[in-house]
Amino acid sequence: VVADVRAFNFNPINPKNIMWIPKNERDEKRGVDSPIPTQVVSNEEFIPRPQTEDQRKWEIVMGEMAEEKSKALGMDRRDFMRSSMGMATAFLAANQVYGNYWQVDEKETLEKAAGEEKWPKGDYFIFDVQTHFTNNVPLGMRAMTNSIVKGLGAKLDNKVESYSFNNFVKEIFFDSDTTMAVISGIPGKEFQRGRDGKELEGPKRGGGILPSWLMSQSKKQLNDISGSKRVLCQGNCAPNHYWDQKNKKPNFQELFEQMEREVKQYGIDSWKWYCHMDPGRSGSGFRMDDEKMAYPFYEKSKKLGLKVFSCHKGFASQSRKLGHFTHPGDVEKAAKDHPDLSFVVYHSALKHGPGEAGFRDPKFFDPKTGDFIWHNELMKIKQRNPKMNNVYCEIGTSFGLLAVLHPLMAQHLIGKNVKYYGADHVIWGTDCLWWGSPQWVIEAFKRFQIDDELCEKFGYKKLTKDDKAKIFGLNAAKVYGVDLKKKPKQFPKDTLSKLKTAYLDEGGQRENAAHGWVRAEA
Numbered sequence: 001v002v003a004d005v006r007a008f009n010f011n012p013i014n015p016k017n018i019m020w021i022p023k024n025e026r027d028e029k030r031g032v033d034s035p036i037p038t039q040v041v042s043n044e045e046f047i048p049r050p051q052t053e054d055q056r057k058w059e060i061v062m063g064e065m066a067e068e069k070s071k072a073l074g075m076d077r078r079d080f081m082r083s084s085m086g087m088a089t090a091f092l093a094a095n096q097v098y099g100n101y102w103q104v105d106e107k108e109t110l111e112k113a114a115g116e117e118k119w120p121k122g123d124y125f126i127f128d129v130q131t132h133f134t135n136n137v138p139l140g141m142r143a144m145t146n147s148i149v150k151g152l153g154a155k156l157d158n159k160v161e162s163y164s165f166n167n168f169v170k171e172i173f174f175d176s177d178t179t180m181a182v183i184s185g186i187p188g189k190e191f192q193r194g195r196d197g198k199e200l201e202g203p204k205r206g207g208g209i210l211p212s213w214l215m216s217q218s219k220k221q222l223n224d225i226s227g228s229k230r231v232l233c234q235g236n237c238a239p240n241h242y243w244d245q246k247n248k249k250p251n252f253q254e255l256f257e258q259m260e261r262e263v264k265q266y267g268i269d270s271w272k273w274y275c276h277m278d279p280g281r282s283g284s285g286f287r288m289d290d291e292k293m294a295y296p297f298y299e300k301s302k303k304l305g306l307k308v309f310s311c312h313k314g315f316a317s318q319s320r321k322l323g324h325f326t327h328p329g330d331v332e333k334a335a336k337d338h339p340d341l342s343f344v345v346y347h348s349a350l351k352h353g354p355g356e357a358g359f360r361d362p363k364f365f366d367p368k369t370g371d372f373i374w375h376n377e378l379m380k381i382k383q384r385n386p387k388m389n390n391v392y393c394e395i396g397t398s399f400g401l402l403a404v405l406h407p408l409m410a411q412h413l414i415g416k417n418v419k420y421y422g423a424d425h426v427i428w429g430t431d432c433l434w435w436g437s438p439q440w441v442i443e444a445f446k447r448f449q450i451d452d453e454l455c456e457k458f459g460y461k462k463l464t465k466d467d468k469a470k471i472f473g474l475n476a477a478k479v480y481g482v483d484l485k486k487k488p489k490q491f492p493k494d495t496l497s498k499l500k501t502a503y504l505d506e507g508g509q510r511e512n513a514a515h516g517w518v519r520a521e522a
Contacts (some may be wrong), residue, residue: 019520020048020407024436024513026520033081033512034062036090036440040401041516043132045315045354045432054097054147055404062093069109083510084108084115087149087443095409101407103447117445121177125484126474128438129182129310130346130396130429133168134209138234165218168433173230173511174440174503176439178493180229180471180482182424183218184310184429189279192254193367208279212236216266226496232480234310235259236269239293243280250282250293256300262302269480270308270344271301276316276325285325288343289333298338307330307341313349315376315399321391324353327379335381335391342479343391344427349415350398370412370458382420389425392479396429396472400441403448411450415460427476432514445472 003083023041029229032038037370038059039051051059066089068362070080080086088108095102108115172178188208194200205213222231241252255382262268276285286293288311303308311331316323337501345504351364365374371379375398402410417426430438445468450460463471477484493498 003034013466014283017051018349020517020519022515023510023518024515026518027513029241032054032059032063033078034090035081035087035510035512036094036444037400037404037514039518040405040485041313041514041518043397043431043516045312045397047090050519054406058094058097061096062090065093065109074111074437079509082512084112084182085110087440088115090440091443091447097169100405101411101451102444103262103449106347119443124177124446124469125180125473125477126176126178126442127180127182127476127480127482128178128430128432129174129394129427129440129476130184130431131168131172132186132187132210132431132433133164134186147445153372158424165221166373168218169222170503170508170510171433171437173496174500174508175443176438180439180477181231181244181481182269182310182476183210183215183231183233185215186211187238187272187274187277188236189241189280190236190258192258198431207236210236211264212266214267216262216268219267222496225499226494228494228496230491232269232493233266234270234272235266236272237262238271238273238286239281239290239297240275240282240284240286242280244280245281247491248282250296255297259297259300259304263301263306268306270310271306271313272310274312274326275330276312276322278322285322287325287330289330291464294334295337298334298341302340308344310344310394311342312346314347315350316512317354328376331378331391332381332385335388336385338382339390341390343481344394345378345391346394346396346400348375348393348395348431350375350401350413352401365409370416370454372409372413374414375416379416379420385402391421392425392427393421393474394427396431397435399445400430403441403444407448408451408454409459410448411454412458413455414448414463415450416459418463418467419458419460423463423470424475426471427479428472434514436512437510437515439510442472 012242023037027033039055040049042048066077066081066086069085069089070077073080085108088104091102091104092106093110095104105114105118108118113379147275172181177319190205190211190213191200191209202213205211207213211234218338219231219233223229237255237258238252239255242251242258244251270456273287273288288294289388313328313331315328316326328345331345350372365371378393381391390428398413399410430441432438435441450462454460474484478513
């Protein structure tokens, strides 16, 4: 991932040299204003696929509905689409195209109170374990005019990295129902010392577009502003980041030094591993069950008191040679050998699939069984080990991607996760900001249910409100040791809640802008 890649509208990992463009720019050019992305948005971990015919129809139907309803209400169309009525309209339009998959009433599209009554705010504790912003890459900055957002704190100046962080706060906390979030890592190696041998600090350590030091700094900054613990952070350090080139093995002295820094100084709450990335130039990725590379890391982490490992599995188009390291096959032995550690499998190991629009290639998705490639291997691990209770399925991007591709596929994903791992082992994540504000994904899951036919045919279960509460946040709280008897009571009174209220009172609005990538020709 290149920090300034947006300047080129071209991504070097794309073998066909297909032009990419941020989704919000594409929408502006085509006059589209939708609270839900009307095509799959890439988080830079897979090549954007074309918009499907159904997605085009959905976009058109939604636009027609919005025009009609906003006029009937005497509202500006833009303001309407940023309201709860506009959100309901997007789901109603989706039902007209795909079938009656989302729980939405016509009344919600015309009466704000109807939606508020059916979907009350604060119904769920929402803990998003996969959120991102970037270092030196502005996201959605054209809209950053609200004084509350600009004035989050004296330390937040006009630098692009600060504005990018402001946008993160705005879209994650002000524009959505998210209660807590984990700032999730993007792989990068920090430099430990300068040429003079002195230990480096802060930006001098480098580390890519979202390094561990920046996640830690941002966590402290926002929690200090809030007066409560709203944000946790991850550490990027992994077994192949500090490499002994001569002996072709990890440089454990440097590796353990970095681990101690990230745990003791940065105060990270989890590791974030990308087994297919190689910032240490080892020449390869690594497996989670590698006893010579990964296991010493586990033991050192246990001694440091950190027992949560968040592991990217699935999407891997950006790594042509090492993508096979994102296969979940190495989770099984690692989890069995280390029952005192928690392994959160990001994206539920969903492999993005072919470049064609509809995900119809049977090698990637089998409609007869509802199986997705690689995801089904993660399911088999639990089937072979029914008593294994330290592996969790995270659904960032995977749920959102399938929800906008075809809601039926999303039912298979969630249905299988819950069937095999249980509702208490599915973790909420969104991969936003790539998808814009996570509010649309939150709304989608609130309105989500598994069809009776699929329950009968595949052995899935209907999701209860308790199931959704676990997935939305209770499970992540348990993994991260968040005391739910105290925390939720603090949040309505903290400074972040007061800032959000002031932001909304000042007329702050969700921007309906997805910052991830789509094909330029779409």
